[in-house]
Amino acid sequence: MSAIYHDSSRPVSERVADLLARMTPEEKFAQMHALWLVLSEDGNHRERSDLSDEFAGVSTQAALAERLTHGIGQITRPLGTHIVDAQSGVRAANRLQKNLVEDTRLGIPALFHEECLVGLLCKDATLFPSSLNYGSTWDPALIKRAAQQIGEEARSTGCRQGLAPVLDVSRDVRWGRTEETFGEDPWLVGVMACAYVEGLQGEQGDILATLKHYVGHSFSEGARNHAPVHLGFCELNDTFLLPFEMAVKLAKAGSVMPAYHDIDNQPGHSDHFLLTTLLREEWGFDGIIVADYGGVSLLHQHHGVSHDAAESAALAFNAGLDIELPKDDCARHLAEAVERGLIPMAKIDEIVARVLGVKFRLGLFEHPYTDEHRIVLQSDAARQAARDVATRSLTLLENNGILPLRGAPKVAVVGPTADDPLALLSGYSFPVHLIISDMLEEISQVTTPLAALRQSLGEGNVRYAKGCHIIEKRMAGAPVFPGDASGKPMQQSPVSMDQSLIPQAVRAAQESDVVIACVGDLAGLFQSGTVGEGSDTDSLSLPGVQQQLLDALVNTGKPVVVVMTGGRPYNLQGLETRVAAWLIAWAPGQEGGYAIADVLTGYAEPQGRLVVSVPKSAGAMPYYYNHKLKSGGTPFAFHFGSRYPFGYGLSWTKFDYAPLVLLTQEVAIDGEIVLQLRVTNVGERRGSDVVQIYVRDKVASMVRPVQELKAFQRVDLSPGETATLTFTLPVDMLNFTRRDGKRIVEPGEFELRAGASSGDIRSTATVNVTGETRVLPVAWRMMSRCEISRQENSPSVD
Known part of the structure; x- marks a missing residue:
């Protein structure tokens, strides 16, 4: 009779429990990290760190073979580590997978991950535009389609986890990783992130998107890589956590990756509040948390919050981490950490159960190999x-x-x-x-x-x-x-x-x-x-x-x-x-x-x-359109601001905006704001415009930005054509974070602004939100929507 964990008809929870009960501590530890290997079709795999020593192969290979007898959680970038033809790379990965499935005691397959932010990181894969390009389209449906194609290429080569998208909110364009962001507005980043995650993971959810870098990575001191971040929780939640919350709750992202920096002296890879209390317990995240490359080691190497690798491993895994990437620098010391009382076996079991559950849900046990003849690149x-x-x-x-x-x-x-x-x-x-x-x-x-x-x-x-x-x-x-x-x-x-x-x-x-x-x-x-x-x-x-x-x-x-x-x-x-x-x-x-x-x-x-935004100079940094009134100093510094603001862009034609119309002047605090705007192409060529709706909270109990994007819609019009755009904004979206960490909506007046950019506001209206201050539920409404109707006498757009 075969083991329960081999029976795909049984619930995942039963399969996990059965397999976990059969595992030795060493086999459990092996599931909590990756190995970074240069794979070979002949099975002569090497650890990446050995590449500099061509004569170190024999003893290293023996050690590697011994370690693989316990299984492995993940393999780091099998096709993205070196230049290898995709078919050859898949054959080499299959060779390793065959060894794990058929020659180890329990036959647990490895999960292969790759980078895929701008296309699969693999020879001959399609080279997509950057995340800044994704954001600049203001077209979530297009970004979902692009991510679907990236996902197809990834699946076809055996990748089951993509280390993307990046949800960092740009604050200072001196930061080198600005190119990886969707931009400087947290809600727009969240909208694009949801589209990317849905596209990459697909309807079957058979590949994991990985949200990174959790969280605040882009607001580093001096815009320097890995530098500390100075933020209180209110601003952290309103600006930097919002896109992650959206992608977890709305798009059901399968994985999250912490960031390298510390926030208020707490490194991200050992932050129990962010990784467990907020992400898992409050948001309900049920995926896996994977380390950024080397991030666990940095706890003792750079941050100085632990004495050695064993203690770093214990800090990270106790905080909520599930898998160390890209290899086992610290996880190889887990046995020592358990022996020293730094981490209990109960925590190990909890983590390994999550890792195994993901592998079962992805279907790895039933389909561990990749068909080298069905690789699809550059379609x-x-x-x-x-x-x-x-x-x-x-x-x-x-x-x-x-x-x-x-x-x-x-x-x-x-x-x-x-x-x-x-x-x-x-x-x-x-x-x-x-x-x-x-x-x-x-x-x-x-x-x-x-x-x-x-x-x-x-x-x-x-x-x-x-x-x-x-x-x-x-x-x-x-x-x-x-x-x-x-x-x-x-x-x-x-x-x-x-x-x-x-x-x-x-x-x-x-x-x-x-x-x-x-x-x-x-x-x-x-x-x-x-x-x-x-x-x-x-x-x-x-x-x-x-x-x-x-x-x-x-x-x-x-x-x-x-x-x-x-x-x-x-x-x-x-x-x-x-x-x-x-x-x-x-x-x-x-x-x-x-x-x-x-x-x-x-x-x-x-x-x-x-x-x-395109700042006037480096002296304006950090600069972003949704700053606070006093951000420019008193008086406003001459170098503050942006010549080309967020949302700006010229077309071949011009558009006229009629006055903004509120369908109701008062809205209940748990209701929806509905507003209409007529847009006309007054130029001589057909073209499109992105109509943007911003909100300013006139009086609040805490300082709020001068304006925040809450809705947008691209509209394509022929010369002389008019369209009516009807926007619906849930009042929930007017929230901010109170000192106790709760998202709240307060009653009062809110100015709604319609414009062609954050600096080109064409029309405003004020709505009065009535009722008592409301603490938002877990499933608060995060998305606005828009309907477009065209006048019957407008020219055809066919």
Whole structure:
């Protein structure tokens, strides 16, 4: 008779209990961590740390084989650790899985995880745009479709947990990981996060999305990676916890990853209140909590809150952690931690039960292997989704009428990012994350702006000059994950200051009708680039000598169209009013060149709207639109503020907003606010606008932001066409956190604002919320909604 845990018809709880009762302590400990291996089809797997010693294989292999006899919880990035063909990688993973399932005592399969924020981190996978691009579309349905395609690629290669999305709320764009965020508004981040989670996990829920970095990672001291965070719980809950709460409660995310920093001296990886009290007990999260890479070790290595690895393991697992990633630096000492009385076996059993429950629910016991013949990468649907995100996220900040380009102009395409495929990719894309000396083969699917413009305008109409370098030679050698970084000396900036290529670019400009100046930054981990994880900045000037290049180009008198790519917004140092146009493309991925060419030539509309403000200078940092009134100082500092605010973006046409109409002037404190707005396309071209609804709490018992986004809707209209937008906002969404940690809604007057951006408010109305102060229930209403109706006499939109 087979064991209960092998019977898929039995409830998961029964299968877990049966298997747990059969396990030795060593087999339980093994389920609480991962191994980071370079897998081989012949079974000669190696630990990643052994790669530097080619002669250390024999004894290491023997030790690894012995450890695997106890099973393993997860395998870290089987296809994303090194350059390997997907089929070969799957065969190697299957070889390891076969050993675990058929040759260990209990046959518990491993769960394979990969990075997948901007596409699966795997050779030949589709290279999607960055999270800033996702957010800039203001299109949750599109982001869900993109995540679905990422999920399909992940499933087909055996990945059952994706380490995405990032729910950090941008506060200071000097932070290198700004590129990984959906933007600076917590509610919009939550909306996009829910769409991404639903898309990645799919209806079957057979792959886990991982919410990170829990929590407040983006408000670090000085916008420096891993730096402390200074926040009280009220602001933490209202701004940084909100997206996580939405993705847990509404999208049922399967996993959460804590952050590296400490908040008010408490490291995230040992915070029992955040990991257990709030996440599990109050929100009802029932998934698994996995460590950020090296995060448990940092408890003793960096934070100094424990004496050694055994104590760090006990602190993290007692706080609520389920699995140490990427390997077992601290979990290998769990037996010692139990013996020292630092963690009870009852806690071990609780954790392992959760891990096993997830594996049963994912169907790993019934389907442990991956079919190498059914791998799907770079499908037409995936490439189209990537292109749609890239195109719809492009954001036009300036245009003196030169765009879209007309006729057949002679164009000089100039700049260091014009023909660099890596310039279109963000830090968690495969080629950037694994930078080596020669990545040409791995970036062949990327179409650069130069290549796309040559196709669109014709080879004979396009001149090219690089103009300058950002980094002359992309080098490996930076730490691969933060746990490697301790004790390493500070490296010098790799940014080039060479101006010798500028004169050639000026000549190309003088011989052309229009200049397309492609500038920006290069993603790279830990200062191997100018943006990305560990690549923070102290300036919002373009890296290197790109500003000098732009100055020289503008001084030619030729119209200059700036196309900026990268992971944060930069200033043009006064050229904003002198350039002919300015388009921000962020990191638009492998299809980004096509997207840029399509918008420049008018084939597509610039539909993007800013999700991070573009500050006047680095001195304005931290800056975000939903600041408090006194954030600018008294008097307001001259350098405070943003020339291009949150929600801003130009189109090919213009829109008129009629006055905002409230259907009822008073609303009960547990009711809904309904408001209507008519929008008309008063231009000569069809186009779309993103109508944004903000709220200002006129008087509250605690200080509130000057305004907060509560609803939005894109509307597409033909010239002269009018649409009526009816927004419904649950009063629950007007909440804030009281000193006792409760989310409350107070009665009183709230100003509703309709606008084309946070800085372009077209109409306001005031609603009076009546009743007694209300403490929100666990299942409070987090989403607004909008219905669109079109006038019968409006032109057809077919």
